[in-house]
Amino acid sequence: MTYAIQAEGLVKRFGETRALAGVSLTADAGTVMGVLGPNGAGKTTMTRILATLIEPTEGTARVGGFDVCKQAHQVRQLIGLTGQYAGVDEMLTGTENLVLIGRLLGLSRRSAKARAKDLLERFQLTEAAERAAKTYSGGMRRRLDLAASLVGDPKILFLDEPTTGLDPRSRNGLWDIVRGLTRDGVTVLLTTQYLEEADQLADDIIVIDRGQAIAHGTSDQLKAQVGGQVLEVAPIHEADADTIARVVGDLADAVPEVRGGLVSTPIPDPAIMPAVVRRLDEAGVVVGELSLRKSSLDEVFFALTGHHTDDIDAEAGELAQAADKEGASA
Amino acid sequence: MTTATLTPQPLTKRVSPAIAARNTATLAWRNLVQIKHNPMELLDLSIQPIMFVLLFSYVFGPAMKGSVEAYLPVVIPGIIAQNALFAGMSTGFGLNTDITKGVFDRFRSLPIARSAPLIGRIIADTVKQAWSMIILLAVGFAIGFRIETNVLALLVAFVLLLAFAVLFSWTSVYIAMKVNEPEKVQIFGFVVIFPLSFLSTAFIPTTKGIPGWLAWLMDNSPVTQLVEAMRGLLVGGPVLEHALIALAWGVGISIVFAPLSLRAFKARA
DSSP states (O other), X not given: OOOSEEEEEEEEEETTEEEEEEEEEEEOTTOEEEEEOOTTSSHHHHHHHHTTSSOOSEEEEEETTEETTTTHHHHHTTXXXXXXXXXXXXXXXXXXXXXXXXXXXXXXXXXXXXHHHHHHHHTTOGGGTTSBGGGSOHHHHHHHXXXXXXXXXXXXXXEEXXXXXXXXXXXXXXXXXXXXXXXXXXXXXXXXXXXXXXXXXXXXXXXXXXXXXXXXXXXXXXHHHTTSEEEEEEESSGGXXXXXXXXXXXXXXXXXXXXXXXXEEEESOGGGHHHHHHHHHHTTOOEEEEEEEEOOHHHHHHHHHSSOHHHHHHHHHHHHHHHXXXXXXX | OOTTOOOOOOOOSSXXXXXXXXXXXXXXXXXXXXXXHOHHHHHHHHHHHHHHHHHIIIIIHHHHHSSHHHHHXXXXXXXXXXXXXXXXXXXXXXXXXXXXXXXXXXXXXXXXXXXXXXXHHHHHHHHHHHHHHHHHHHHHHHTTOOOOSOHHHHHHHHHHHHHHHHHHTHHHHHHHHHOSSHHHHHHHIIIIIHHHHHSSSSSOSOOTTSOHHHHHHHHTOHHHXXXXXXXXXXXXXXXXXXXXXXXXXXXHHHHHHHHHHHHHHHHHO
């Protein structure tokens, strides 16, 4: 069968840097493919290749059955793209932005206007329709951007970090829109730094880091892949945390994470619990808290990439702040 | 579903010339309709030329040629040429804005002619150039400048100026591809175009008395050639040689900068 999106061994070099180091993926029609990874992982590069904006250095990709390099024009007739930075003309009104795209896609002036009106209504932008896009809030801009990518009724939609920098309410609104689109049969490739977003929307998730796919599956499969359970131990005396980390790490054959006197370790098998207790007793550590729980996607991410999503969230927070400042000064 | 849903059409394999022309016209419209929401841009296109004409004519005129009237045939064609160089920077400025804001990516993800975003912008900028030239001639006329030639020469002057401006604007396109914010295109305009336009005969009748090497530089500047050709076309004097040299410069500049721009664009994408 043909996939809506099919990429094989995508490599992209920019001079010395290798943004993508051989990523493959497939997405069935009508599903949401989540591409999860930190900043600089190669998500945007991959999206740009699939959306025909750049050509891969190596590898091939087909979108809607067409080769993204050799049949780019056909691919462009099937796709919609919403980039990381809202690609709307700030000088034009909401209506003009959408009419512009409609006209470029070959609609008559009248149909382009009708289409713009429908989309603005659907994205709750009717009131702002005749205002220049530069007066829009971040959330409104993203909605207008998404509307612009839907003017041509795309079969396949690329959303590159559509919610980065958005407040929770706008984010939920955007999620609903994406769900609605998949119900209409649209295939979505969504990149995100947020595990929750991938968890909420994606049928299938590929985790990429430093240009490489390091895991692939549904969110449940990913959770299971890294053990699925986490042992948390907190000593009475915080100084004992290192000892605990050594003991548990040894038994679980994993790298524990120490944070504020709490040692968390992904474990493959709960059966090691008695051994953990015995060894800690022998080492003379008094344990204040000991618990076993299912691992969160955050831990999955950490186990796979070696860094936390918190680091990314902090970065994203700064970016959002910077964007706010920019918005305020504009 | 919505009322204006597109009916699925068979996919085309390439953009036909007719569609390419339509895409280009649509994008030219887009660049001009922006003025409606940003009237400041129109002021920018009008006020700076007016200010220059008035300042140069009344401040430098008497010292330069004995009177304002006598200086006008010198300075009006000069300011027209200088203004064209500056206005050419707006092509790069707008292009860089589109690239950094992601608008360019959107266009490139659409099934439209690849050349349409750039050519559409150049056409819109040419319209703006023509507007500036009309303003300059009108203000000049108001304070006593008269076209001494004929309508045909005036038309040729328009064509020559717009052609040179388009060819020369490849420099600003190239800068636009190399820098990461639009303001840097403006800085380039200031540090390069400003001296370039002054190191010419745009504001002076002759380079006599200027140190030899500098006079040589000024006499051979493409701006001087353009200015002299414009003078010939508007108030009389030799035209052909100057016009051809100016155009040759323009062609040379675009032969160098067009491929460089293309390469820089591919490298940054």
